[in-house]
Amino acid sequence: MTTHQQDTALLGSQPQPATSRLGVDVPDSRGRTGLDQVGRDLDRNPDVVVRDVEVTSDGWHVLRRTTFDHRRSDGTWETQQRETYDRGNGATILLYDLAAGTVLLTRQLRYPAYVNDHPDGMLVETAAGLLDDDEPEVAIRREAAEELGVEVGDLTHVFDLYMSPGSVTERLHFYVAPFTAATRTGPGGGVVEEGEDIEVLALPFDQALTMIETGEIVDGKTVILLQWARLNVFGV
Incomplete structure (x- = not known):
């Protein structure tokens, strides 16, 4: 020294x-x-x-x-x-049904986006949440159950990224996993006591990609996972 x-x-x-x-x-x-x-x-x-x-x-x-x-x-x-x-570290997951050609996403109010020129603040996203002292795999299974009503089986860890390293310390853990009708064990929608009011969206994968081009999907983590799935899951 x-x-x-x-x-x-x-x-x-x-x-x-x-x-x-x-x-x-x-x-x-x-x-x-x-x-x-x-x-x-x-x-x-x-x-x-x-x-x-x-x-x-x-x-x-x-x-x-x-x-x-x-x-x-x-x-x-x-x-x-x-x-x-x-704000702590977090995790996010893209759930896909390869046979049906669909992905499971969420829509919810994001006030910071709304106040920064988003038309209505209702963002379409992959399920995500903070780790809250849990291991990333534990946390993302919890979030998938709460937000999407899906009991996740096998997980694939994609990568860990700093999403806004100029000011935010958060490191986000990215996952993908398959889902089927049988793994949807609840309605999803989030935790009401935490102020969550989440709409579950089952979308054709091609439509989700188009929504990036049209500006209907503008969330960074979601764009990243959809593009990763385009190359590594759906082979589009």
Whole structure:
């Protein structure tokens, strides 16, 4: 470790003054403390030294402002600040019926899309959800049952992607799996107590692809999985 790194590492590790702030030294509504400590121990990249982490919003998810030193490619150091939105990691799944040539998708209100110029905020998507401390396979089986009413059997893990790495920490685990009428054991629709109101859509695969072209499907994870299935499942 260089002298610069040693100095800044010591600075970043110094005890912070008491703030009496929820989520920092007082439990928030989810019982969390120490939210300002995330990232302070990062040392995997010798060109990045974390100086300070501030919690700027401690709602259900957490917004942090991190100050760090970054060694540029020319060897010079500069101090930067970045805000990161931490909502946890998630998983998504595309269910397909190869014999029928259909896929099972959802439609639900996404207010952030609505407020950012989507016509009505009703997005067509693959089923998805946060891991909530579960393993990804456990979480996506739960989400498929809740949102689509399907008891998933064999799963295929496709890849893990950072969907918005400029500001959001979330890593999304992508899956595909077959479904049939026999595996649809419930109505789906989501969890009412969590404010979910989800419509289940069984669509011909060709129609789903066309909906990407027409702008009826604009959700990133859904486009990715449909295109993957085009190459690897349906062979279109």
